[in-house]
Amino acid sequence: MKPLKISFKIAVLLGVATISAAFGVKNTQGQILPVEPASTVLLGKIPTTTASLQIGKEHLTNQEVKLKVMPLRQVPTLAQAAGGNGTTWIIFVVLAVIAVTASGVVVIGKNEVGIVYKKFAPLRGSLPDDQKFALNGEAGWQAKMLSNGLHFWHWSWLYEVHRKPMVKIPPEQIGLVIANGGAPIPQERMLGKAFECKNFQDGCAFLQGGGEKGQQLAILTTGYYRINTELFTVITTANAAQHGIDPNKLQVYKVAPGKIGIVTTYDGVPTEEIAGPRINGHKKFQDGQKFIDEGGCIGLQEEVIPTGAYKLNPWFVKVKQVPLTEIPPATVGVVISSVGKTPKNGASHDLVEAGYKGTQKEPLYPGKHSINTDVMDVVIVPTNKISLDWSNKPKPPTNYDSQLDALKLRSKDTFAFTVEVTQVIKIDGKDAPQMISHVGSPSASEQQLTAGNSSNLTSTTKYISIKNLVTKVLEPMVSGQFYIAVQDYEALEFRDERRQIQREAADYIESELRKCGVQAAGTFIKEIDLPNELEKPVTDAKIAQIKTNTLKEQQVTEEERRKLVYAQALTDFQKDLVKHQQGVQIADLQAQAQRHRNFAKAEATREDGMIQAEIMQAIINVVGPNGYLDVEKIKQLANIKLPDVWVSNSDGNSSGLIQALIASVLHPEDQQHPLNQLIGVSANLPKQLKDPLLPQSQINCPNCGAANPESNKYCNNCGNKLNQQLLDFSPNDTKALN
Structure with a gap:
C-alpha cells in the first residue's frame, strides 16, 4: 500500500482556498473565492481547469469535504488583490509554508508501519559499504520506522515511505527472524546474539546494541509486532516454504505423553564429551541466549525435556522423542552413564553416585523413568x-x-x-x-x-x-x-x-x-x-545284599509274627482272667449286698416284734395274761372255715352252734368236738391256737430313731450305721407273756 502524498501544486491550491475561506480575500473585480461544502466525495484526477482533492476521514478528519477551486488563470494575483501592500507578501509566505508542509505529510494506519527510504542526504552523507541501514539520517534505508498516525516533512522528492502491515504470529506458532543488517556473527556461533530490542520492534536499539546480521537466536511468539521488515525478515508458517523451512517446525513443539525429548543444540561451546552438561535457567531450551551465556555446549545434551509444549527455535535445537524407560515388575534397571563427572579415584568398576560417569549405585525400580538413552544405558x-x-x-x-x-x-x-x-x-x-x-x-x-x-x-x-x-x-x-x-x-x-x-x-x-x-x-x-563296567558289579553285589537282607527281614518278620500271636493270645487270656476276677468281685459284692438286705429285713422284723410286744404288754396289763390269750384265740376264729350248709336245731335256734364254736376255741381238746355230732357235720376246727410271738431284741437308729433287728449293722430306714443298742425285755415280762 502506497502512503498518501500531497503534490506541491495541490498544496498551493489548498492554501489559497483555506485563506480565502478564512479571510474572505477579494480579487480585482471584487469577487470572493468561494469554498463550497459538500456531503459527497468527488473522485478522479485533478483536471487542468478545476481541481478536486480527496482526503480520507481516517487520514485527516472525521468528515470528508470537497473543495472546489477556481482555475488559476481566473484567480487574480495576490499583489493585485492586496493592492501591493506588505500584507500580501505575508499571506503568500504563509501559504507557501502551508503548501510545503502539507506536501510532506504521511499518514500511517493503526495496523501499519511506515518503512522509510531516504533518497539523498547532502549534509549526512552516504552509508558505508558494510552498513545497509541508517541510524543518523544518512541516505538509504532508515532503521527507524514510522508508527501509526501523521508524520510531517517526508516529501516525496526526498523520501519513499512504504506502508506495511504489522507482523502477526498466530496462536500455537512461533516466528523466526533474519536480521538483514548488523555486525557479522562470529565464526564460533551459528545464530545472532539476542539483544533487548523490544522483540525486534526497535531497529535502532538492535543495531546500536551490537545486533548481528543473519539468523537470530531469539524468536517471536504469538502476537502482533511493529517490525521494520526491511531490517528484519520474519518467517512464519505463511511464508516458511519460500525460505525452505517446513511450516510444521514453526508450530509450538509438543512432547507427547509417555515420552521425553532428547535435545541436540546447533549452537554453543564445543565439548569433548559425548553430551553437554546440564545448564540451569534456560527454561528447557526456550531461552537460547541464557543457555549460551551460561556456557551451554553444542551438540547432544544430557538434559531432556518432559511431556509438554515448548517454544523452541528450530535453528537452535533439534528434539528427538523417545518413550520413557520402563522397568518391568520383578526387575530393576541398572544405570550406566556415559556423561557426568569423572570419579575421583578414576576406577571404572566402582559404583558411583548420580551425576558421575560409570555404574550408578542406586538402581531404577519398576515403573517409568525419564532417562536419556542416548547418553545412558539401562540394563x-x-x-x-x-x-x-x-x-x-x-x-x-x-x-x-x-x-x-x-x-x-x-x-x-x-x-x-x-x-x-x-x-x-x-x-x-x-x-x-x-x-x-x-x-x-x-x-x-x-x-x-x-x-x-x-x-x-x-x-x-x-x-x-x-x-x-x-x-x-x-x-x-x-x-x-x-x-x-x-x-x-x-x-x-x-x-x-x-x-x-x-x-x-x-x-x-x-x-x-x-x-x-x-x-x-x-x-x-x-x-x-x-561307567557300566563300574556300576554293574556294584549293582549285582547290591542286589545280592538286598536279597540277603530281605530273607533276614522275612525271618525277623516271622519271629515277630509269632511273638505277636503269642501276645495276642496272652491278651485274650488276660481279658478272660480279668472278666472272671471281676465276676468274683461282683458276686462278693452282691452277697454282701444281700446280707445287708437280709440283716436290714431281720432288723425290721425284730422292730415290728418289739412293737407288737409293747402292744401285747399293754393289753396284758389291762386284761391279764389269760384274757389276752382268749382275745388271741378269738382272732383265730376268722381263719376257721365254716360249712357251706348251715343246719339249725329243731326249734330253729342256731345259738347253740355259735356257743359250741366259741367254747371249742376257748377250751380246745384233742378229741372231736361234740358239736360235730350235734350238727351232723364235721368241722375242721383248730385243735389249739398258736402261741403269740414274743418280742425280740432291737436296735434304735441314732439318726432317724427307727427300730432295727439286732443283727442289722445299718438302718433299714435311712441306711445309717447302728450302734448295737439292744431293746431287751426283762424276765418278768417274758414270764407274764407265758
Whole structure:
C-alpha cells in the first residue's frame, strides 16, 4: 500500500482556498473565492481547469469535504488583490509554508508501519559499504520506522515511505527472524546474539546494541509486532516454504505423553564429551541466549525435556522423542552413564553416585523413568529366582542355560563319568549394580532376548544381563569347582560322598557369588552317570545284599509274627482272667449286698416284734395274761372255715352252734368236738391256737430313731450305721407273756 502524498501544486491550491475561506480575500473585480461544502466525495484526477482533492476521514478528519477551486488563470494575483501592500507578501509566505508542509505529510494506519527510504542526504552523507541501514539520517534505508498516525516533512522528492502491515504470529506458532543488517556473527556461533530490542520492534536499539546480521537466536511468539521488515525478515508458517523451512517446525513443539525429548543444540561451546552438561535457567531450551551465556555446549545434551509444549527455535535445537524407560515388575534397571563427572579415584568398576560417569549405585525400580538413552544405558536385571541346569536334556535356545551341558569329570582312579548339576541364583535389587559392575554391561541391542520356555521360575522374558552372568561367571565357577573336587575321589567314592561334595561346592559358590552381588539359593548334584563296567558289579553285589537282607527281614518278620500271636493270645487270656476276677468281685459284692438286705429285713422284723410286744404288754396289763390269750384265740376264729350248709336245731335256734364254736376255741381238746355230732357235720376246727410271738431284741437308729433287728449293722430306714443298742425285755415280762 502506497502512503498518501500531497503534490506541491495541490498544496498551493489548498492554501489559497483555506485563506480565502478564512479571510474572505477579494480579487480585482471584487469577487470572493468561494469554498463550497459538500456531503459527497468527488473522485478522479485533478483536471487542468478545476481541481478536486480527496482526503480520507481516517487520514485527516472525521468528515470528508470537497473543495472546489477556481482555475488559476481566473484567480487574480495576490499583489493585485492586496493592492501591493506588505500584507500580501505575508499571506503568500504563509501559504507557501502551508503548501510545503502539507506536501510532506504521511499518514500511517493503526495496523501499519511506515518503512522509510531516504533518497539523498547532502549534509549526512552516504552509508558505508558494510552498513545497509541508517541510524543518523544518512541516505538509504532508515532503521527507524514510522508508527501509526501523521508524520510531517517526508516529501516525496526526498523520501519513499512504504506502508506495511504489522507482523502477526498466530496462536500455537512461533516466528523466526533474519536480521538483514548488523555486525557479522562470529565464526564460533551459528545464530545472532539476542539483544533487548523490544522483540525486534526497535531497529535502532538492535543495531546500536551490537545486533548481528543473519539468523537470530531469539524468536517471536504469538502476537502482533511493529517490525521494520526491511531490517528484519520474519518467517512464519505463511511464508516458511519460500525460505525452505517446513511450516510444521514453526508450530509450538509438543512432547507427547509417555515420552521425553532428547535435545541436540546447533549452537554453543564445543565439548569433548559425548553430551553437554546440564545448564540451569534456560527454561528447557526456550531461552537460547541464557543457555549460551551460561556456557551451554553444542551438540547432544544430557538434559531432556518432559511431556509438554515448548517454544523452541528450530535453528537452535533439534528434539528427538523417545518413550520413557520402563522397568518391568520383578526387575530393576541398572544405570550406566556415559556423561557426568569423572570419579575421583578414576576406577571404572566402582559404583558411583548420580551425576558421575560409570555404574550408578542406586538402581531404577519398576515403573517409568525419564532417562536419556542416548547418553545412558539401562540394563534390566530380573530379581526373581533363576534355576540353571548343567544337563544334556533338550532346552530352548533362548534359555539362560541353553549352552550348559552335563559336567564331564574324571576321577582319581581314571574313570570318566558325567554329573548333572542344578544351581539356583537370585539377585536382590540393591545388589544388581554390583553384579553389572563385575559382569559388564551389554550393548543396547542385546538388552532383551526372545521370550520362550525357560528354566526361569517366574518369568519367560530373557535378559542379556543374566546371559552374561552365566557365561562369564557361573559356568566357569561351577565347572571349575567340580573339576577340582573330583581329583580327590575315586568314582564310586564320588558317588557315595555326593552329599559332602555338594555341601563343599555350595559353600564355595555361595561365597564367590556374594562378591558379585549374587545370592546362591542352592547347589544340587542331581545325576551321577558312572561307567557300566563300574556300576554293574556294584549293582549285582547290591542286589545280592538286598536279597540277603530281605530273607533276614522275612525271618525277623516271622519271629515277630509269632511273638505277636503269642501276645495276642496272652491278651485274650488276660481279658478272660480279668472278666472272671471281676465276676468274683461282683458276686462278693452282691452277697454282701444281700446280707445287708437280709440283716436290714431281720432288723425290721425284730422292730415290728418289739412293737407288737409293747402292744401285747399293754393289753396284758389291762386284761391279764389269760384274757389276752382268749382275745388271741378269738382272732383265730376268722381263719376257721365254716360249712357251706348251715343246719339249725329243731326249734330253729342256731345259738347253740355259735356257743359250741366259741367254747371249742376257748377250751380246745384233742378229741372231736361234740358239736360235730350235734350238727351232723364235721368241722375242721383248730385243735389249739398258736402261741403269740414274743418280742425280740432291737436296735434304735441314732439318726432317724427307727427300730432295727439286732443283727442289722445299718438302718433299714435311712441306711445309717447302728450302734448295737439292744431293746431287751426283762424276765418278768417274758414270764407274764407265758
